[in-house]
Amino acid sequence: MKTLRRNRQRGAALLAAMLTVALVATLATAGLWQQWRSVEVEAAERARAQASWILTGALDWARLILREDARSGGADHLAEPWAVPLEEARLSTFLAADRDAGTAGTDAENVFLSGDIVDLQSRLNINNLVEGGRISAPGAQAFQRLFELLGLPGNELETMVENLRQAADLATDTATSQQAPLMPQTTRQLGWIGLSPETVAALQPHVTVLPARTPVNLNTASAQVIYAAVPGITLAEAQQLVAARDASPFRTLADAAKVLEAREQGLGTGLAGVASRFFEIRGRLRLDQTVIEERSLVRRDGLNVRTLQRERAVLDATPMAAQELSR
Template structure:
Protein backbone atom coordinates (compact mmCIF):
# COMPACT_ATOMS: atom_id res chain seq x y z
CA UNK A 1 0.00 0.00 0.00
CA UNK A 2 1.10 3.56 -0.69
CA UNK A 3 1.56 5.52 2.53
CA UNK A 4 -0.13 8.93 2.43
CA UNK A 5 2.14 10.16 5.22
CA UNK A 6 5.11 9.76 2.83
CA UNK A 7 3.80 12.87 1.06
CA UNK A 8 5.09 15.28 3.71
CA UNK A 9 8.47 15.40 5.43
CA UNK A 10 9.84 18.19 7.62
CA UNK A 11 6.91 20.41 6.72
CA UNK A 12 7.39 20.10 2.96
CA UNK A 13 5.69 18.04 0.27
CA UNK A 14 8.18 15.47 -1.06
CA UNK A 15 8.51 15.59 -4.83
CA UNK A 16 8.95 11.85 -5.40
CA UNK A 17 5.91 10.96 -3.28
CA UNK A 18 3.92 13.76 -4.93
CA UNK A 19 4.69 12.34 -8.37
CA UNK A 20 3.82 8.82 -7.22
CA UNK A 21 0.42 9.87 -5.90
CA UNK A 22 -0.20 11.90 -9.04
CA UNK A 23 0.31 8.71 -11.08
CA UNK A 24 -2.01 6.78 -8.77
CA UNK A 25 -4.72 9.42 -9.10
CA UNK A 26 -4.24 9.25 -12.87
CA UNK A 27 -4.57 5.46 -12.99
CA UNK A 28 -7.73 5.62 -10.88
CA UNK A 29 -9.07 8.55 -12.94
CA UNK A 30 -9.42 10.77 -9.89
CA UNK A 31 -9.30 14.56 -10.01
CA UNK A 32 -5.82 15.97 -9.45
CA UNK A 33 -7.44 18.87 -7.61
CA UNK A 34 -8.32 16.38 -4.86
CA UNK A 35 -4.64 15.46 -4.57
CA UNK A 36 -3.67 19.13 -4.32
CA UNK A 37 -6.17 19.55 -1.49
CA UNK A 38 -4.85 16.43 0.24
CA UNK A 39 -1.22 17.57 0.08
CA UNK A 40 -1.85 21.07 1.35
CA UNK A 41 -4.15 20.05 4.19
CA UNK A 42 -1.85 17.21 5.27
CA UNK A 43 1.12 19.59 5.33
CA UNK A 44 -0.98 22.07 7.32
CA UNK A 45 -2.15 19.41 9.78
CA UNK A 46 1.40 18.16 10.40
CA UNK A 47 2.89 21.65 10.85
CA UNK A 48 3.06 22.08 14.62
CA UNK A 49 5.98 24.51 14.59
CA UNK A 50 5.72 27.71 16.70
CA UNK A 51 6.04 29.72 13.49
CA UNK A 52 2.70 28.37 12.28
CA UNK A 53 0.33 30.91 13.82
CA UNK A 54 -2.66 29.20 12.21
CA UNK A 55 -1.98 25.79 13.76
CA UNK A 56 -5.12 26.04 15.89
CA UNK A 57 -7.16 26.04 12.67
CA UNK A 58 -5.42 23.01 11.19
CA UNK A 59 -7.39 19.79 10.67
CA UNK A 60 -6.65 16.76 12.82
CA UNK A 61 -4.07 14.36 11.42
CA UNK A 62 -5.86 11.20 10.26
CA UNK A 63 -4.77 7.81 11.59
CA UNK A 64 -6.87 5.78 9.17
CA UNK A 65 -7.69 6.01 5.47
CA UNK A 66 -11.39 6.63 6.04
CA UNK A 67 -10.48 9.75 8.05
CA UNK A 68 -8.95 11.43 4.98
CA UNK A 69 -12.26 13.23 4.56
CA UNK A 70 -10.91 15.46 7.37
CA UNK A 71 -8.38 16.74 4.83
CA UNK A 72 -11.00 17.66 2.27
CA UNK A 73 -11.20 14.51 0.16
CA UNK A 74 -14.68 13.52 -0.96
CA UNK A 75 -16.08 10.21 0.35
CA UNK A 76 -16.08 8.91 -3.24
CA UNK A 77 -12.38 9.68 -3.65
CA UNK A 78 -11.51 8.06 -0.31
CA UNK A 79 -13.50 4.97 -1.31
CA UNK A 80 -11.66 4.73 -4.64
CA UNK A 81 -8.25 5.13 -2.96
CA UNK A 82 -8.86 2.78 -0.02
CA UNK A 83 -7.61 -0.47 -1.64
CA UNK A 84 -4.31 1.18 -2.59
CA UNK A 85 -3.25 3.42 0.31
CA UNK A 86 -2.56 3.43 4.03
CA UNK A 87 -1.87 5.93 6.83
CA UNK A 88 1.28 5.14 8.83
CA UNK A 89 3.23 7.82 10.71
CA UNK A 90 6.62 6.36 9.72
CA UNK A 91 8.03 6.41 6.20
CA UNK A 92 7.26 3.07 4.53
CA UNK A 93 8.10 1.26 1.29
CA UNK A 94 5.79 -0.65 -1.05
CA UNK A 95 5.81 -4.41 -0.40
CA UNK A 96 6.12 -5.91 -3.87
CA UNK A 97 4.85 -9.25 -2.50
CA UNK A 98 1.48 -7.85 -1.45
CA UNK A 99 0.86 -4.51 -3.22
CA UNK A 100 -1.46 -4.11 -6.19
CA UNK A 101 -0.08 -3.55 -9.69
CA UNK A 102 -1.48 -0.01 -9.53
CA UNK A 103 0.46 0.82 -6.36
CA UNK A 104 3.69 -0.74 -7.64
CA UNK A 105 3.43 1.13 -10.94
CA UNK A 106 2.51 4.47 -9.37
CA UNK A 107 5.31 4.38 -6.80
CA UNK A 108 8.10 3.44 -9.22
CA UNK A 109 8.82 5.82 -12.14
CA UNK A 110 11.02 3.35 -14.04
CA UNK A 111 8.28 0.70 -14.24
CA UNK A 112 5.44 0.42 -16.73
CA UNK A 113 2.04 -0.96 -15.80
CA UNK A 114 2.99 -4.10 -17.73
CA UNK A 115 6.08 -4.46 -15.52
CA UNK A 116 3.97 -4.11 -12.38
CA UNK A 117 1.42 -6.64 -13.60
CA UNK A 118 4.24 -9.07 -14.42
CA UNK A 119 5.60 -8.77 -10.88
CA UNK A 120 2.16 -9.49 -9.42
CA UNK A 121 1.78 -12.53 -11.68
CA UNK A 122 5.20 -13.96 -10.77
CA UNK A 123 4.85 -13.45 -7.01
CA UNK A 124 1.60 -15.46 -6.99
CA UNK A 125 3.70 -18.52 -7.85
CA UNK A 126 6.84 -17.64 -5.88
CA UNK A 127 7.12 -14.67 -3.49
CA UNK A 128 10.19 -12.50 -3.98
CA UNK A 129 12.99 -13.07 -1.46
CA UNK A 130 15.08 -10.01 -2.30
CA UNK A 131 15.18 -7.01 -4.61
CA UNK A 132 17.71 -8.51 -7.09
CA UNK A 133 15.06 -11.18 -7.78
CA UNK A 134 12.63 -8.38 -8.65
CA UNK A 135 15.15 -6.84 -11.04
CA UNK A 136 15.62 -10.21 -12.80
CA UNK A 137 11.89 -10.56 -13.42
CA UNK A 138 11.64 -7.11 -14.98
CA UNK A 139 14.35 -8.23 -17.36
CA UNK A 140 15.60 -4.95 -18.76
CA UNK A 141 17.83 -1.99 -17.85
CA UNK A 142 16.56 -1.48 -14.29
CA UNK A 143 18.69 -1.54 -11.14
CA UNK A 144 17.82 -1.98 -7.48
CA UNK A 145 18.41 1.77 -7.06
CA UNK A 146 15.59 2.38 -9.55
CA UNK A 147 13.32 0.35 -7.27
CA UNK A 148 14.16 2.21 -4.06
CA UNK A 149 10.47 2.66 -3.22
CA UNK A 150 9.91 -1.11 -3.17
CA UNK A 151 10.68 -3.83 -0.64
CA UNK A 152 9.99 -7.56 -0.30
CA UNK A 153 8.75 -7.32 3.28
CA UNK A 154 6.83 -5.07 5.63
CA UNK A 155 6.77 -4.27 9.33
CA UNK A 156 3.15 -3.09 9.51
CA UNK A 157 0.07 -5.31 9.36
CA UNK A 158 -3.64 -4.59 9.68
CA UNK A 159 -5.44 -7.33 11.59
CA UNK A 160 -9.22 -7.86 11.64
CA UNK A 161 -11.24 -10.20 13.84
CA UNK A 162 -14.95 -10.80 14.38
CA UNK A 163 -16.91 -12.22 17.29
CA UNK A 164 -20.58 -13.20 17.03
CA UNK A 165 -22.70 -12.96 20.19
CA UNK A 166 -26.20 -14.16 19.32
CA UNK A 167 -27.33 -11.63 16.67
CA UNK A 168 -24.60 -9.11 17.40
CA UNK A 169 -21.33 -9.19 15.47
CA UNK A 170 -18.40 -7.26 16.95
CA UNK A 171 -15.45 -6.45 14.70
CA UNK A 172 -12.04 -5.44 15.98
CA UNK A 173 -9.41 -3.86 13.73
CA UNK A 174 -5.83 -3.09 14.69
CA UNK A 175 -2.62 -1.84 13.10
CA UNK A 176 0.35 -3.91 14.27
CA UNK A 177 4.02 -2.94 14.04
CA UNK A 178 6.50 -5.81 14.12
CA UNK A 179 10.05 -4.64 14.72
CA UNK A 180 11.31 -8.22 14.87
CA UNK A 181 10.05 -11.70 15.71
CA UNK A 182 9.98 -10.91 19.44
CA UNK A 183 8.81 -7.29 19.46
CA UNK A 184 5.25 -6.42 18.40
CA UNK A 185 3.48 -3.11 19.08
CA UNK A 186 -0.18 -2.19 18.60
CA UNK A 187 -0.23 1.20 16.85
CA UNK A 188 -4.00 1.61 17.13
CA UNK A 189 -7.04 -0.54 17.79
CA UNK A 190 -10.75 0.02 17.28
CA UNK A 191 -13.87 -2.04 17.93
CA UNK A 192 -17.41 -1.69 16.67
CA UNK A 193 -20.67 -3.51 15.99
CA UNK A 194 -21.16 -4.76 12.43
CA UNK A 195 -24.54 -4.39 10.76
CA UNK A 196 -25.81 -8.00 10.37
CA UNK A 197 -27.79 -6.93 7.28
CA UNK A 198 -24.55 -5.88 5.58
CA UNK A 199 -22.99 -9.24 6.48
CA UNK A 200 -25.93 -11.12 4.98
CA UNK A 201 -25.72 -9.08 1.79
CA UNK A 202 -21.98 -9.75 1.53
CA UNK A 203 -22.58 -13.51 1.75
CA UNK A 204 -25.22 -13.33 -0.98
CA UNK A 205 -22.85 -11.42 -3.30
CA UNK A 206 -20.22 -14.13 -2.98
Protein backbone atom coordinates in the same frame (compact mmCIF):
# COMPACT_ATOMS: atom_id res chain seq x y z
CA MET B 1 -84.14 4.99 46.96
CA LYS B 2 -82.44 2.41 49.16
CA THR B 3 -82.10 0.07 46.18
CA LEU B 4 -80.61 2.88 44.07
CA ARG B 5 -78.20 3.81 46.85
CA ARG B 6 -77.18 0.15 47.27
CA ASN B 7 -76.57 -0.20 43.54
CA ARG B 8 -74.42 2.93 43.58
CA GLN B 9 -72.38 1.59 46.46
CA ARG B 10 -71.91 -1.73 44.64
CA GLY B 11 -70.85 0.15 41.52
CA ALA B 12 -68.36 2.25 43.48
CA ALA B 13 -66.96 -0.86 45.16
CA LEU B 14 -66.62 -2.61 41.80
CA LEU B 15 -64.89 0.44 40.31
CA ALA B 16 -62.53 0.63 43.29
CA ALA B 17 -61.73 -3.08 42.91
CA MET B 18 -61.03 -2.65 39.19
CA LEU B 19 -58.77 0.33 39.88
CA THR B 20 -56.95 -1.68 42.54
CA VAL B 21 -56.45 -4.60 40.14
CA ALA B 22 -55.24 -2.23 37.40
CA LEU B 23 -52.82 -0.57 39.83
CA VAL B 24 -51.47 -3.93 41.03
CA ALA B 25 -51.11 -5.15 37.43
CA THR B 26 -49.29 -1.95 36.48
CA LEU B 27 -46.89 -2.24 39.41
CA ALA B 28 -46.32 -5.94 38.68
CA THR B 29 -45.65 -5.17 35.00
CA ALA B 30 -43.23 -2.40 35.95
CA GLY B 31 -41.46 -4.74 38.35
CA LEU B 32 -41.19 -7.47 35.71
CA TRP B 33 -39.91 -4.96 33.15
CA GLN B 34 -37.27 -3.69 35.57
CA GLN B 35 -36.21 -7.26 36.31
CA TRP B 36 -36.12 -8.13 32.59
CA ARG B 37 -34.13 -4.98 31.87
CA SER B 38 -31.61 -5.82 34.61
CA VAL B 39 -31.20 -9.33 33.20
CA GLU B 40 -30.73 -8.00 29.65
CA VAL B 41 -28.19 -5.39 30.79
CA GLU B 42 -26.28 -8.01 32.75
CA ALA B 43 -26.35 -10.42 29.80
CA ALA B 44 -25.16 -7.68 27.41
CA GLU B 45 -22.36 -6.68 29.77
CA ARG B 46 -21.31 -10.30 30.16
CA ALA B 47 -21.37 -10.80 26.38
CA ARG B 48 -19.35 -7.62 25.90
CA ALA B 49 -16.74 -8.74 28.42
CA GLN B 50 -16.53 -12.22 26.91
CA ALA B 51 -16.23 -10.80 23.39
CA SER B 52 -13.45 -8.50 24.58
CA TRP B 53 -11.55 -11.42 26.09
CA ILE B 54 -11.94 -13.55 22.96
CA LEU B 55 -10.90 -10.78 20.56
CA THR B 56 -7.96 -9.88 22.79
CA GLY B 57 -6.92 -13.53 22.71
CA ALA B 58 -7.25 -13.55 18.92
CA LEU B 59 -5.08 -10.42 18.72
CA ASP B 60 -2.41 -12.02 20.91
CA TRP B 61 -2.56 -15.14 18.74
CA ALA B 62 -2.03 -13.06 15.57
CA ARG B 63 0.84 -11.18 17.20
CA LEU B 64 2.43 -14.52 18.07
CA ILE B 65 2.15 -15.61 14.43
CA LEU B 66 3.87 -12.42 13.29
CA ARG B 67 6.56 -12.85 15.95
CA GLU B 68 7.26 -16.41 14.87
CA ASP B 69 7.41 -15.26 11.25
CA ALA B 70 10.03 -12.67 12.24
CA ARG B 71 12.27 -15.43 13.60
CA SER B 72 12.81 -16.74 10.09
CA GLY B 73 13.74 -13.24 8.88
CA GLY B 74 13.92 -12.35 5.22
CA ALA B 75 11.11 -11.12 3.01
CA ASP B 76 7.40 -11.07 3.77
CA HIS B 77 5.06 -12.56 1.17
CA LEU B 78 1.57 -13.99 0.73
CA ALA B 79 2.68 -17.62 0.98
CA GLU B 80 3.59 -17.26 4.67
CA PRO B 81 1.33 -18.49 7.53
CA TRP B 82 0.34 -14.96 8.61
CA ALA B 83 -1.27 -14.34 5.20
CA VAL B 84 -3.69 -17.29 5.47
CA PRO B 85 -7.11 -15.94 6.60
CA LEU B 86 -9.07 -17.66 9.34
CA GLU B 87 -12.42 -18.63 7.87
CA GLU B 88 -15.45 -18.46 10.15
CA ALA B 89 -15.43 -21.40 12.56
CA ARG B 90 -17.08 -22.31 15.85
CA LEU B 91 -15.22 -21.07 18.88
CA SER B 92 -15.47 -24.57 20.36
CA THR B 93 -13.05 -25.86 17.72
CA PHE B 94 -10.32 -23.70 19.28
CA LEU B 95 -10.94 -24.91 22.83
CA ALA B 96 -9.27 -27.88 24.49
CA ALA B 97 -12.50 -29.49 25.73
CA ASP B 98 -12.79 -32.67 27.76
CA ARG B 99 -13.58 -35.54 25.41
CA ASP B 100 -16.12 -37.02 27.84
CA ALA B 101 -17.90 -33.75 28.67
CA GLY B 102 -17.66 -32.25 25.18
CA THR B 103 -18.83 -28.72 24.33
CA ALA B 104 -22.35 -29.45 23.10
CA GLY B 105 -24.92 -27.10 24.57
CA THR B 106 -22.35 -24.57 25.72
CA ASP B 107 -22.03 -20.94 24.62
CA ALA B 108 -18.95 -21.84 22.59
CA GLU B 109 -21.17 -23.83 20.22
CA ASN B 110 -23.06 -20.66 19.25
CA VAL B 111 -20.04 -18.35 18.85
CA PHE B 112 -18.17 -18.07 15.56
CA LEU B 113 -14.72 -16.52 15.08
CA SER B 114 -12.95 -15.38 11.91
CA GLY B 115 -10.22 -12.95 10.95
CA ASP B 116 -7.14 -12.19 8.90
CA ILE B 117 -3.87 -10.26 8.86
CA VAL B 118 -3.32 -7.60 6.22
CA ASP B 119 0.07 -6.20 5.25
CA LEU B 120 -0.43 -2.44 5.36
CA GLN B 121 2.79 -1.92 3.41
CA SER B 122 0.98 -3.39 0.43
CA ARG B 123 -0.47 0.12 0.04
CA LEU B 124 0.85 3.63 -0.53
CA ASN B 125 1.44 5.44 2.75
CA ILE B 126 -0.14 8.90 2.98
CA ASN B 127 2.70 10.03 5.25
CA ASN B 128 5.20 9.41 2.44
CA LEU B 129 3.96 12.67 0.94
CA VAL B 130 5.72 14.80 3.56
CA GLU B 131 9.30 14.53 4.77
CA GLY B 132 10.90 16.91 7.23
CA GLY B 133 8.10 19.44 6.89
CA ARG B 134 8.42 19.54 3.11
CA ILE B 135 6.58 17.82 0.29
CA SER B 136 8.43 14.68 -0.81
CA ALA B 137 8.85 14.64 -4.59
CA PRO B 138 8.98 10.81 -4.94
CA GLY B 139 5.92 10.44 -2.73
CA ALA B 140 3.98 13.10 -4.62
CA GLN B 141 4.86 11.48 -7.96
CA ALA B 142 3.67 8.09 -6.71
CA PHE B 143 0.30 9.51 -5.65
CA GLN B 144 0.01 11.44 -8.90
CA ARG B 145 0.41 8.19 -10.84
CA LEU B 146 -2.19 6.50 -8.64
CA PHE B 147 -4.68 9.37 -9.07
CA GLU B 148 -4.22 9.29 -12.85
CA LEU B 149 -4.64 5.51 -12.93
CA LEU B 150 -7.86 5.67 -10.89
CA GLY B 151 -9.17 8.70 -12.80
CA LEU B 152 -9.36 10.91 -9.70
CA PRO B 153 -9.30 14.75 -9.76
CA GLY B 154 -5.78 16.16 -9.80
CA ASN B 155 -6.84 19.30 -7.94
CA GLU B 156 -7.86 17.15 -4.96
CA LEU B 157 -4.37 15.67 -4.89
CA GLU B 158 -2.84 19.15 -4.78
CA THR B 159 -5.20 20.14 -1.97
CA MET B 160 -4.44 16.94 -0.06
CA VAL B 161 -0.68 17.40 -0.31
CA GLU B 162 -0.77 21.01 0.88
CA ASN B 163 -3.19 20.27 3.71
CA LEU B 164 -1.10 17.29 4.75
CA ARG B 165 1.99 19.50 4.93
CA GLN B 166 0.11 21.96 7.12
CA ALA B 167 -1.18 19.13 9.30
CA ALA B 168 2.39 17.87 9.73
CA ASP B 169 3.48 21.37 10.75
CA LEU B 170 0.62 21.51 13.25
CA ALA B 171 1.67 18.16 14.71
CA THR B 172 5.20 19.49 15.26
CA ASP B 173 4.03 22.91 16.55
CA THR B 174 5.53 24.71 13.55
CA ALA B 175 2.26 25.61 11.82
CA THR B 176 1.95 29.23 10.73
CA SER B 177 -1.81 29.08 10.13
CA GLN B 178 -4.49 28.57 12.73
CA GLN B 179 -6.63 26.89 10.04
CA ALA B 180 -4.29 23.94 9.58
CA PRO B 181 -6.22 20.64 9.44
CA LEU B 182 -5.68 17.76 11.84
CA MET B 183 -3.47 14.88 10.79
CA PRO B 184 -5.66 11.90 9.78
CA GLN B 185 -5.10 8.64 11.65
CA THR B 186 -7.05 6.34 9.31
CA THR B 187 -8.05 6.39 5.65
CA ARG B 188 -11.66 7.15 6.65
CA GLN B 189 -10.42 10.53 7.91
CA LEU B 190 -8.83 11.61 4.62
CA GLY B 191 -11.71 14.03 4.17
CA TRP B 192 -9.98 16.14 6.82
CA ILE B 193 -7.30 17.05 4.27
CA GLY B 194 -9.58 17.98 1.40
CA LEU B 195 -10.67 14.77 -0.32
CA SER B 196 -14.26 14.17 -1.35
CA PRO B 197 -16.10 11.04 -0.08
CA GLU B 198 -15.99 9.55 -3.58
CA THR B 199 -12.22 9.99 -3.80
CA VAL B 200 -11.71 8.56 -0.31
CA ALA B 201 -13.77 5.48 -1.24
CA ALA B 202 -11.73 4.97 -4.43
CA LEU B 203 -8.40 5.35 -2.58
CA GLN B 204 -9.12 3.15 0.44
CA PRO B 205 -8.10 -0.19 -1.18
CA HIS B 206 -4.79 1.34 -2.30
CA VAL B 207 -3.59 3.69 0.47
CA THR B 208 -2.99 3.63 4.21
CA VAL B 209 -2.03 6.00 7.01
CA LEU B 210 0.99 4.84 8.99
CA PRO B 211 2.97 6.70 11.67
CA ALA B 212 6.26 6.46 9.75
CA ARG B 213 7.45 6.57 6.15
CA THR B 214 7.29 3.10 4.61
CA PRO B 215 8.19 1.43 1.31
CA VAL B 216 5.66 -0.64 -0.64
CA ASN B 217 6.16 -4.39 -0.28
CA LEU B 218 6.40 -5.77 -3.83
CA ASN B 219 5.48 -9.22 -2.52
CA THR B 220 2.05 -8.17 -1.25
CA ALA B 221 1.04 -5.03 -3.17
CA SER B 222 -1.45 -4.96 -6.03
CA ALA B 223 -0.38 -4.18 -9.58
CA GLN B 224 -1.94 -0.69 -9.29
CA VAL B 225 0.06 0.15 -6.16
CA ILE B 226 3.29 -1.23 -7.64
CA TYR B 227 2.72 0.82 -10.80
CA ALA B 228 2.31 3.97 -8.68
CA ALA B 229 5.27 3.27 -6.36
CA VAL B 230 7.87 2.30 -8.96
CA PRO B 231 8.52 5.17 -11.40
CA GLY B 232 9.21 4.41 -15.04
CA ILE B 233 7.25 1.18 -15.34
CA THR B 234 3.96 0.49 -17.09
CA LEU B 235 0.90 -1.15 -15.60
CA ALA B 236 1.63 -4.22 -17.72
CA GLU B 237 5.12 -4.46 -16.20
CA ALA B 238 3.60 -4.11 -12.71
CA GLN B 239 1.26 -6.99 -13.53
CA GLN B 240 4.29 -8.94 -14.73
CA LEU B 241 5.91 -8.36 -11.34
CA VAL B 242 2.80 -9.67 -9.60
CA ALA B 243 2.77 -12.82 -11.76
CA ALA B 244 6.48 -13.40 -11.11
CA ARG B 245 6.19 -12.99 -7.33
CA ASP B 246 3.16 -15.31 -7.21
CA ALA B 247 5.30 -18.02 -8.80
CA SER B 248 8.31 -17.29 -6.59
CA PRO B 249 8.29 -14.52 -3.93
CA PHE B 250 11.04 -11.92 -4.16
CA ARG B 251 13.69 -12.45 -1.49
CA THR B 252 15.49 -9.20 -2.34
CA LEU B 253 14.94 -6.17 -4.53
CA ALA B 254 17.51 -7.67 -6.88
CA ASP B 255 15.05 -10.49 -7.62
CA ALA B 256 12.45 -7.93 -8.66
CA ALA B 257 15.03 -6.04 -10.69
CA LYS B 258 15.67 -9.16 -12.77
CA VAL B 259 12.02 -9.15 -13.82
CA LEU B 260 12.08 -5.47 -14.73
CA GLU B 261 15.45 -5.69 -16.51
CA ALA B 262 16.09 -2.23 -17.98
CA ARG B 263 13.50 -0.60 -15.67
CA GLU B 264 15.24 -1.64 -12.46
CA GLN B 265 16.40 1.92 -11.72
CA GLY B 266 12.88 2.72 -10.49
CA LEU B 267 13.44 0.43 -7.51
CA GLY B 268 16.14 2.70 -6.11
CA THR B 269 13.78 5.49 -4.99
CA GLY B 270 13.19 3.95 -1.55
CA LEU B 271 9.46 3.52 -2.17
CA ALA B 272 9.71 -0.24 -2.80
CA GLY B 273 10.88 -3.16 -0.66
CA VAL B 274 10.23 -6.84 0.06
CA ALA B 275 9.66 -6.78 3.85
CA SER B 276 7.02 -5.22 6.10
CA ARG B 277 6.72 -3.85 9.62
CA PHE B 278 3.11 -2.64 9.80
CA PHE B 279 0.13 -4.99 9.74
CA GLU B 280 -3.60 -4.77 10.37
CA ILE B 281 -5.15 -7.59 12.40
CA ARG B 282 -8.88 -7.98 11.83
CA GLY B 283 -11.06 -10.15 14.07
CA ARG B 284 -14.77 -10.91 13.69
CA LEU B 285 -16.93 -12.54 16.39
CA ARG B 286 -20.51 -13.60 15.61
CA LEU B 287 -22.98 -14.47 18.36
CA ASP B 288 -26.63 -14.99 17.35
CA GLN B 289 -27.67 -11.77 15.60
CA THR B 290 -24.72 -9.71 16.83
CA VAL B 291 -21.39 -9.31 15.08
CA ILE B 292 -18.42 -7.63 16.77
CA GLU B 293 -15.53 -6.57 14.55
CA GLU B 294 -12.15 -5.34 15.75
CA ARG B 295 -9.27 -3.85 13.79
CA SER B 296 -5.81 -3.44 15.29
CA LEU B 297 -2.75 -1.72 13.84
CA VAL B 298 0.48 -3.42 14.94
CA ARG B 299 4.11 -2.59 14.35
CA ARG B 300 6.73 -5.31 14.23
CA ASP B 301 10.32 -4.42 15.10
CA GLY B 302 12.34 -7.60 15.24
CA LEU B 303 10.55 -9.96 17.61
CA ASN B 304 8.64 -7.12 19.26
CA VAL B 305 5.08 -6.83 17.88
CA ARG B 306 3.43 -3.78 19.45
CA THR B 307 -0.22 -2.73 19.15
CA LEU B 308 -0.56 0.92 18.09
CA GLN B 309 -4.32 1.27 17.54
CA ARG B 310 -7.45 -0.74 18.31
CA GLU B 311 -11.01 -0.01 17.24
CA ARG B 312 -14.15 -2.10 17.70
CA ALA B 313 -17.64 -1.94 16.19
CA VAL B 314 -20.87 -3.84 16.84
CA LEU B 315 -22.92 -4.81 13.79
CA ASP B 316 -26.25 -6.53 13.20
CA ALA B 317 -25.80 -9.96 11.65
CA THR B 318 -29.35 -10.16 10.22
CA PRO B 319 -28.62 -8.31 6.92
CA MET B 320 -25.43 -10.38 6.52
CA ALA B 321 -27.33 -13.63 6.95
CA ALA B 322 -29.95 -12.51 4.43
CA GLN B 323 -27.21 -11.62 1.97
CA GLU B 324 -25.63 -15.06 2.38
CA LEU B 325 -28.97 -16.79 1.72
CA SER B 326 -29.54 -14.75 -1.44
CA ARG B 327 -26.29 -15.91 -3.00
